[in-house]
Amino acid sequence: MIYHNFDELLAQAAPHISSGRTLAVVRPEDPNTLEAVVEAKIKGGLNSILVGDKNKITAGLRELGQEPDSFAIVPAASDEEAVFTAADLVNDGKAHVIMKGLIETPILMKNLFKERCNFRTGKLISHVCFVQIPSYHKMVALSDIALNIAPTLEQKRDILENAVGAMLRMGFDKPMVAVLAANEHVSDKMPETGDAAALKAMNQEGVIKNCVVEGPLSYDLSISPKVAAIKKCDSPVPGNVDLMIMPNISAGNILLKALVYSAGAHRAGIVVGGRVPMVLPSRAAVAEDKYLPMLLAAAAS
């Protein structure tokens, strides 16, 4: 599928979600998280298992005008117990996504990474952000703009493969991957250009599969068919990118914010590389952005 926007992606993912994808939500004890859970259920048909302080969760649901009995609640007395319970739900096949509620991200991660949770897969944990840019003809994914600060070549390979895996599960066609840099030439003064060339070579040699990797590529060359036509590139990626791999977190974060705040883009991100996708909601998210990542994560599960 070529997804032109989030609506198309979610419409395609709907059968998959309604076939029984369920989120395990760790400590949904704040209005922000509960609101997202309720919206995902009403608007997206997505079920959640709410793990945490039962009294707080019950009271919170009532405040949102919901009947607590229509939600699955599993009591947990501490952060650690809530994380372990969510992991058990995943390992028992009862949940397919883990979502963060009122718990600090480092505490969630520290507990989830313990061996008993069976969450790590040997891959780096990375963030994939899906972006709908008004001036581009289809959705594009950026990674990593949030979790990994200055990834090595080995880590960039995981970031790339994590994102490609999620996109294929979500129904995207074989992704066209651009490894971004300041230009399209390899320079020993810009190590990220060497990493980009290496990722391209690994793709050509069949080590990195199920996608087409091109790099180093400048942003304009990756996203503008006009620039790609002028530069006469012998690759299907320029002007047609599905996934952009970022050289570092500052470049990624600044790009995402420019797309959202200066180009009117709409975005939602998920965390991949673990046993199942994760959702780390943003406090600043507007209403519809709260449940969008939950649906994306379910689609990627």
Added chain:
Amino acid sequence: MIYHNFDELLAQAAPHISSGRTLAVVRPEDPNTLEAVVEAKIKGGLNSILVGDKNKITAGLRELGQEPDSFAIVPAASDEEAVFTAADLVNDGKAHVIMKGLIETPILMKNLFKERCNFRTGKLISHVCFVQIPSYHKMVALSDIALNIAPTLEQKRDILENAVGAMLRMGFDKPMVAVLAANEHVSDKMPETGDAAALKAMNQEGVIKNCVVEGPLSYDLSISPKVAAIKKCDSPVPGNVDLMIMPNISAGNILLKALVYSAGAHRAGIVVGGRVPMVLPSRAAVAEDKYLPMLLAAAAS
């Protein structure tokens, strides 16, 4: 002045330019450079002294329908001679900007940096790119998105001061400077956030003058009044940025390209930090973009 767009900036700069600012153009022996020279003269009232192969320059001007006698041409037989002649014109007060024609940038720079040219000032040579973003209420400058790959703190100070100096000469109000990073907190895992805090401190201590520096700042916090209002920042910079200092060239270049190719921004850049501003034209520039940097450089001279 607050410049809302390039037109306002150029209208304000016009008296300064017509008061006799002149460009020394090194080897304008290609149609691209000559076209820019002709347009800058006709549309911007900006005079150039053309230094290079007189026969080629004369023939080129005729091909553009121009009368060669109405242009100042100074013959120079080699790259080195052309650069030295341009530098002499600057040192004699006859030219106020140096522009690159049909000469490789490294050769231009190597010769210009020789002691006899008296071009270096002890400051880093840096690039300032002016951007007119449709969704932002005024012009903003980015630096460095083109020349300095991974600037140190000391180099970032030069980049910042070079840009502020050029902006003040161009008539901008005291610039509001954001030192960009992935977020607004100092982290020892992200050295650029420490550099940003250091530049802010140097500004507060009066070492960096004639501007207000804030950092580290995320892109959205620097440019969005709405985000700035939510985060309740005690600084005049958030939501009101005039100059963004970039953490590295890949972040800067990717940001600029995203603004141009995804947010519909219009841009033009100049090179500062030397005795006079420089113009390094882009081959890919569309017609109006060819002479815009020449007018900006004249305004910054």
